[in-house]
Amino acid sequence: MKTSLKINGEVHDLDADSRTTLLDALRNHLDLTGTKKGCDHGQCGACTVIVNGRRINSCLSLACMHDGDEITTIEGLGQPGNLSDLQAAFVKHDGYQCGYCTPGQICSATAMLQEVKDGWPSHVSDSLTGTYDLTEAEISERMSGNLCRCAAYPNIVDAIRDAAGKVQS
16 A cells, blocks of 8 residues: 655655554664564554654554654654754663663653643643643653563653753743
């Protein structure tokens, strides 16, 4: 099936089986291997990318469903020597150990910070409207779809808090 995907600002014309997931299209057809395949069931978040400003598990979405959508992968957030605030904060706070989940964590956190800025509440938010403090509980709830098997969670939370100070000021 012919699909036009706009990934990290660049249009990619893809001709793949209609059953090809967005994750497999990114990795196997377009050689964008920063997005990782973890569980392939939408339970770990390693494959998180941003589509039209919202984070999704790319293993649960077909590539053909995203014809014309704006897709951002880890490669689109920053490059060596020009890291995003979150990428730099992950390095500063050692928010990774093996690094496998890191691209999904950073994509998810990028979209999460925008959700906070846009006033979206979470399950643990004190109210449904207003601003939200990025407490440990708030960040943990908002990032609960992204697992880190190395248990670098405290450092991930610190990195997100650090980047949030830069993003929201």
